[in-house]
Amino acid sequence: xxxxxxxxxxxxxxxxxxxxxxxxxxxxxxxxxxxxxxxxxxxxxxxxxxxxxxxxxxxxxxxxxxxxxxxxxxxxxxxxxxxxxxxxxxxxxxxxxxxxxxxxxxxxxxxxxx
Amino acid sequence: xxxxxxxxxxxxxxxxxxxxxxxxxxxxxxxxxxxxxxxxxxxxxxxxxxxxxxxxxxxxxxxxxxxxxxxxxxxxxxxxxxxxxxxxxxxxxxxxxxxxxxxxxxxxxxxxx
Numbered sequence: 001x002x003x004x005x006x007x008x009x010x011x012x013x014x015x016x017x018x019x020x021x022x023x024x025x026x027x028x029x030x031x032x033x034x035x036x037x038x039x040x041x042x043x044x045x046x047x048x049x050x051x052x053x054x055x056x057x058x059x060x061x062x063x064x065x066x067x068x069x070x071x072x073x074x075x076x077x078x079x080x081x082x083x084x085x086x087x088x089x090x091x092x093x094x095x096x097x098x099x100x101x102x103x104x105x106x107x108x109x110x111x112x113x114x
Numbered sequence: 115x116x117x118x119x120x121x122x123x124x125x126x127x128x129x130x131x132x133x134x135x136x137x138x139x140x141x142x143x144x145x146x147x148x149x150x151x152x153x154x155x156x157x158x159x160x161x162x163x164x165x166x167x168x169x170x171x172x173x174x175x176x177x178x179x180x181x182x183x184x185x186x187x188x189x190x191x192x193x194x195x196x197x198x199x200x201x202x203x204x205x206x207x208x209x210x211x212x213x214x215x216x217x218x219x220x221x222x223x224x225x226x227x
Contacts, residue, residue: 044204094213099210100212100215
C-alpha cells in the first residue's frame, strides 16, 4: 500500500529564513508525487508535482522539491520564507491503480514569524 | 482555469437528518473524489467516481453514499447524520490516469448537532 509520512505537524520559521518541509513516501511502483498548500478556509491548491524526468521540480510561489529515490523522499523547500507562506502543506503519492487517486500525508502547518 | 464548486461553505444539521453535499466541476474530468479532513488526520478518501454511475469505495466509506448521474456532478450523501461526521468535506476532480493532479473545491464545513 502507498503511504506518506510528513515529519513535523508544525514547523516554525522566521521571515526570510529557509523553509524545509519533509516528506517520505512508500510505494511499490514508481511514484508520482505532489505537494499541495491549503490556506485557511480554502481548498487545496497544487504547488508542484513530480512524474518523470528531472528530479528537481519547481513550483509556484518560489517553492521547489527534489525527488530522491534512494531516500524515498520528496522534501519541499523555499530559500526565503514570506509571511504569506503561512499555511498547511500536504504531500501526496499517487495510487497503484490507473485512476488518479492520491494518498495524502497528515499535513504540516508552516508558521512564519516576523 | 479549472473550477470545482461545492454547494455550501457551511452547513449545520441535526443528528439523524439526511444530508446532501453537492460538487460540480467544469473541466469535463472523468474522476471525482470526496474527502473528509480532520485535524491531525489529513485528508481521507471517502469515495471516488471514475465515470457516470460508477463509484469506488475509498478508505472510510462507512456511513456515506455517493451519486454521479452526470459527468460534472458528484454528490455525497449522509443517510443519517451523526455527530462523528462533523468535519470539513472536500471535493476534487481530475483527468484520467496516474500522474494527473486533483483540483479541489473550497470545502464544506459540516456540523452535526
